[in-house]
Amino acid sequence: MALIQTSLIWVAYAVAVVLLLIIATVFVFIYQTPRDRAVSVTTVCIFTMSALLATVLLMPVDIALVSSTSNSAEGRKKDWATPNEIDSIIKTLKIVYYTLYSLDALLCLLVVPFTYFYYEEYDEEATEVGDQTLGTRLWGAFKYTIAFIILVVAIFLIGFFVPYAKQAKNDGRLDLDYFQRLLLQNRGERALSFALGLLMTLGTIIYVLYTGAGLALLPVALIKSAPTVSAPTLAANTASQLEENRERQRQLDGRNEGRENGLESRDRRELEALIREERTLIRRERLAAESSGEDRHWLIKAWIKVEAVFRPLKLIGGLLLLLLALFVFVSMFITAVDKAKNSICGAHCGYILGYLNIFQPINYIFVKSSKVFPIDYILFLLLVLFLFSASVVGIATVGIRFLWITVFKIRKGHTSPQALLMATVMLTLITLAINYSVAMLVAPQYATFGHQTFCDRAPRHPGEQPDCTHNHKAIRPCTEMSKNAVAKDVCTPSVLSTFINGVTIDFPFFGLIMFWAQFAFLGVYLVVFVATLFKTPKMDEDQLDADLEEDEEEGLLASTGKRFGATWQDITGHARTPNYGAAETNGERA
Structure with a gap:
């Protein structure tokens, strides 16, 4: 039974990955310009986006697998969930997580920059006369990528040798089994934790500006953009x-x-x-x-036909997305205030919250739906795609900028290969930030323990599990602050929550920035949302292309x-x- 359940969870993940591959392919072909299409750029962008979305969607798999070991109705472990079996599940999840996270880091820091320089090295005239070959292009791209190789090595070396956060390690408030496990990482894990913590922090800054704006713009743009002329x-x-x-x-x-x-x-x-x-x-x-x-391209033509079919539903879809965005805003605000006020160790551990003190709607929905897999997986997929789409809308609206200077513009069918590669890097960093935001603020209890519970009663005999069959009031949800000896054996935290909390405890500076940036995210959303209520949003405010300007103005x-x-x-x-x-x-x- 356990093998069948585990297999079904991984099959659902495989189906989701295939779906993400299709979504990434459609996205790239919709936005890239047909005139300057390059196979290398297209392939790298599709593969990178699929990998980063697959990383985020591993979270509900993680939660489903650790939750499957527990009988939530009775508050105890299932008979097959022996310590060795649980360790095997966690080890498998760690391997997949570390593989995907390492892949995301390498794609973002090495593969995408190399592809960018490889495309820039192309010289049509030199190729025609034979002065440029594949080898010379590869060598030219590699020379420029050496700086990124040095950067990657430096980041991992810093993470490998940086000392432990002594303040967190000696903090008596963290003297619980759950937190002690977070401080037992080896140096290899901590090197990866430092690298990903750095990327998450950088991604959080982009996430605040682009996803915060896009979350407000996407629903309003759908509501206000139903054209009357075919x-x-x-x-x-x-x-x-x-x-x-x-x-x-x-x-x-x-x-x-x-x-x-x-x-x-x-x-x-x-x-x-x-x-x-x-x-x-x-x-x-x-x-x-x-x-x-x-x-x-035929794919763009097909997309235009699909858009036309669903265009009458834009108003309804926009209203539903508007409600979802407000729902996410309220849930994040509740958790952020709860963490700021009731965190057990504050800035020392990245504002880890022992348990939710205020009712949080999205977390409640996910915890309840996780009891019947794959309902929570479908809801999580829709949430991630919504935040990802909001990020795309934000990048398309604001453009790729350096301070006030627009470097590249993202437009359907007009995005250059260089802009597409830079947008891919930005989306990779944003997705890492989304991973933190969803796990720590949108649905924190769901992301840590799922629907796991424990029986808050002493066992009748040594070695036995406590019995809450006839006393359901004694069944408690698992939290980080559960001090009951039974909870230690029953509650298994997800690998992702352990990893992220380990980053914020070992490197409190990252946790401090990522937490307070969530308030900035909510502020950006609120400002843009209020502005869009009084002004029809334009995709790329500084769009210099006269045809779209005329279209919008008229x-x-x-x-x-x-x-x-x-x-x-x-x-x-x-x-x-x-x-x-x-x-x-x-x-x-x-």
Whole structure:
């Protein structure tokens, strides 16, 4: 029975990884520019994003496996859950965690930079004349990557030799079995803990700025962005208007022939208005072509069709995501305040909370749903994808910046390979920060013990487990502060919570920054959310591309009216025949 249950949990994880691979592939093909597509960049981006999402989604597997050893209804370990069996489960999880975390670090610090420089080394003219070969490109990329190799070695050496946090080790408040286990890491584990703690801290800074903004922008953007004009209809209307515009310009130019003083002031003003309108129509025509997926990759065309099918549901989906975002905000705020006020050791251990003192809704839902796997896994997958999508929206809106200078812009179908690689690194760091935020603030009890419980009664005979079959009131949820001797044998913390709490205890500086940054995250979300209530969000505020600026300013695609007719036109690709009133003149439209 135990083998079957464990196998089903790992099978569910494998299915989720395949799903993540598909999501990462769609994301890369949607955002990269078709003109400058490179196989190396595409492959590395897809693999990196799949690896980082697989790392986060290992958490519910971890929780399900350690929780499966406990009979929560009776508050005791199951008969098959011997110490050797539990050690085997934890060892397997540690191997998978360390493999994925090490892979994420190497991809972020070595593979992606190498791919970036490898792409930059390409010279079409030198390749054609034979001055550049594969070997010269690899060597050129490797030379620039040496600095990153030195950085990786330095980080692991610092983590290997840095002394223990003596203040935490000698803190009497941590004199519990759970916390003592956190201080027993070997130097190899601590080196990896230091490296990942550093990356999590860097990722938290990016997470605050981009995910905080994206969490507010994503639902509001869906609510406010249901267009009323389909791409085929827009293209047909624009072509007709453009033809009439140019015909009117030819008529005015014909009037000007033979006149010494040129056009009359009235005709000159009309011609200037027609020229401005022509520029707008040309931009609109290009926008309509891009929106319909002309001359684009088949995957982008398919994505456009899918978007058209679900477009009428954007308003409902946006409202649901808005409620979810507010739900996450409230849950994080409750836990953050609880930790700041009731942490057993404060800044010395990264504000570890012994147990929740205030009811926390998301944590409650996850704990209850974890009793029936894979319900909690599905909910967790949706939560992670929501936060990941919010991060993408944040990066696309703000752009990749250095201080106030925009370095790269992230746009659907227009993202350069260099920008895509940098966005991948940012998403890797953000995902590590999401791992901390979900485990420590969004659902802390769920992430540590799942639905495990223990029987708070003394056993009748030495060596026996206590019996709470007829006294369910004595069954207590497992917490870090459980001092009962029975809890020590029954409660098995998840590997992830042990790892993260070990980082914050061994390196309190990281825990201090990551904890207080959560308040900054909530502040950024609140400010952006209030701002978006009064202003329609723009994807990339500093977008210099005139066609999208014109589209946003004129509100061509900013209405939330009924979309069923236009949706069908987007799906079929057929336009509605333009029909303009006879009384409408070119001058009036101008």
